[in-house]
Amino acid sequence: MNQNKLFNRTRWQLAISYAAVMGLILSLLGIGVYKAIAHAHWVAIDRELESVAGTLHDSLELKLQQPGRLEPIVNELLPNLRVIGVNGIKEQLPNRHILSAINQGYYYIRLFDYSGKLIATAGAYPAEFPSAFNSKQWQIITDTKGNLYHQISVSLHTKTQQNWGYFQVGRSLQDFNDYLSTVKIILKLGLPTALILIGFSSWLLAGLAMKPIYASYRQIQQFTADAAHELRTPLAASQATVESALLMPQLDEKEAREILRTIDRQNRRLTQLVADLLLLARMDNQPIADRRQLCCLNDLVSDLVEELAAMAIASEVALTSELRVQQLNVVGDSDQLYRLVANLIVNAIQYTPAGGKVTVILDCSHIEAIIQVQDTGLGIAATEQGRIFDRFYRVNSDRSRHTGGSGLGLAIAQTIARAHHGSLSTRSELGCGSTFILRLPL
Numbered sequence: 001m002n003q004n005k006l007f008n009r010t011r012w013q014l015a016i017s018y019a020a021v022m023g024l025i026l027s028l029l030g031i032g033v034y035k036a037i038a039h040a041h042w043v044a045i046d047r048e049l050e051s052v053a054g055t056l057h058d059s060l061e062l063k064l065q066q067p068g069r070l071e072p073i074v075n076e077l078l079p080n081l082r083v084i085g086v087n088g089i090k091e092q093l094p095n096r097h098i099l100s101a102i103n104q105g106y107y108y109i110r111l112f113d114y115s116g117k118l119i120a121t122a123g124a125y126p127a128e129f130p131s132a133f134n135s136k137q138w139q140i141i142t143d144t145k146g147n148l149y150h151q152i153s154v155s156l157h158t159k160t161q162q163n164w165g166y167f168q169v170g171r172s173l174q175d176f177n178d179y180l181s182t183v184k185i186i187l188k189l190g191l192p193t194a195l196i197l198i199g200f201s202s203w204l205l206a207g208l209a210m211k212p213i214y215a216s217y218r219q220i221q222q223f224t225a226d227a228a229h230e231l232r233t234p235l236a237a238s239q240a241t242v243e244s245a246l247l248m249p250q251l252d253e254k255e256a257r258e259i260l261r262t263i264d265r266q267n268r269r270l271t272q273l274v275a276d277l278l279l280l281a282r283m284d285n286q287p288i289a290d291r292r293q294l295c296c297l298n299d300l301v302s303d304l305v306e307e308l309a310a311m312a313i314a315s316e317v318a319l320t321s322e323l324r325v326q327q328l329n330v331v332g333d334s335d336q337l338y339r340l341v342a343n344l345i346v347n348a349i350q351y352t353p354a355g356g357k358v359t360v361i362l363d364c365s366h367i368e369a370i371i372q373v374q375d376t377g378l379g380i381a382a383t384e385q386g387r388i389f390d391r392f393y394r395v396n397s398d399r400s401r402h403t404g405g406s407g408l409g410l411a412i413a414q415t416i417a418r419a420h421h422g423s424l425s426t427r428s429e430l431g432c433g434s435t436f437i438l439r440l441p442l
Contacts, residue, residue, distance in 0.1 A: 015202040053169035068113040234266035316354035352377035
């Protein structure tokens with residue numbers, strides 16, 4: 001198949017198209033996965049931030065007494081609290097145990113009075129962070145170095161429900177961005193790798209998909225060549241006969257009749273060949289279905305042996321039948337079954353030398369009828385037994401041409417057997433004869 005440019009090009013087109021479609025699907029899937037992971041982590045950060053802010057907020061409100069004033073007990077809640085003094089930031093109790101939520105290194109806390117003035121900070125508060133107050137609940141803030149922070153702002157009240165100020169809890173998004181960067185790298189590396197594997201797999205799968213198509217194509221090519229060859233022979237013979245007649249200055253009646261007989265013989269051969277080809281084409285496209293009826297195989301075998309007895313006698317071959325069952329019936333097209341068995345018997349007679357014997361045996365099992373056509377003829381070599389049912393194939397071409405065969409008899413028989421949900425097989429040994437076995441469901 002690789003030597004055929006048409007199929008090789010088609011294989012490449014199929015492989016590239018499949019890889020392109022799969023690449024597009026994987027790209028969209030990768031983007032969807034990335035978006036889903038980012039959304040899931042963002043929701044988790046929001047919930048985590050809400051949980052930390054809510055816990056600290058409720059704890060702080062129980063300890064605040066006056067608006068804008070931090071009570072000393074707040075240091076126990078926020079041991080790394082840094083209060084903004086006149087001369088800058090003064091850190092209180094730096095050696096105390098740090099609160100677990102703030103200890104993660106991503107969180108910071110800011111406390112503003114009601115006027116928006118920064119009073120204190122805690123946690124991993126960046127020095128280059130803007131100190132401007134924004135009361136918006138959810139914010140994304142960027143420091144002077146371009147680092148992103150996610151922040152939540154809530155109102156803060158005293159123990160007596162007076163407005164104390166504002167409480168902000170934020171966290172760095174550095175770990176979040178690092179994780180998404182890792183996901184991007186994995187997707188960027190995984191997608192080309194997957195496309196390479198898909199491309200290779202596409203090439204193999206396209207080859208597998210093209211094999212039956214290529215086999216059919218080769219079969220059609222062979223069929224066309226064989227049909228053309230078979231049609232050319234009688235046409236050439238007829239043309240040569242006509243040309244010879246035209247070259248004669250005059251023809252007597254005897255010569256004219258001989259020429260007409262030759263042309264008639266070749267025309268009959270052409271007619272039979274075309275009829276066989278049409279039958280095969282019709283049976284390939286429209287399986288037998290509308291002419292099924294009950295068919296008695298005993299009568300069929302007996303009638304055929306009687307009708308072909310003259311042919312067997314002319315070939316000096318003994319033709320006999322052996323009916324091992326009584327009244328064996330199958331459902332099918334009687335005309336086609338008649339032709340099937342006739343082809344087998346005629347084929348056996350033609351390939352059996354003078355003095356040989358052909359026996360037709362009718363038997364059955366519990367599920368199928370069995371017809372065997374045994375001969376003592378030339379036999380078939382093991383290397384050729386797999387091809388004898390191919391159209392136009394002949395084991396002995398010279399003998400087939402002498403008997404007028406075209407190599408379609410066994411092909412027609414096989415097609416009829418399959419149309420009746422049966423099977424046709426052979427057992428043969430070179431020089432010891434052959435047995436064709438027809439099995440039909442009861």
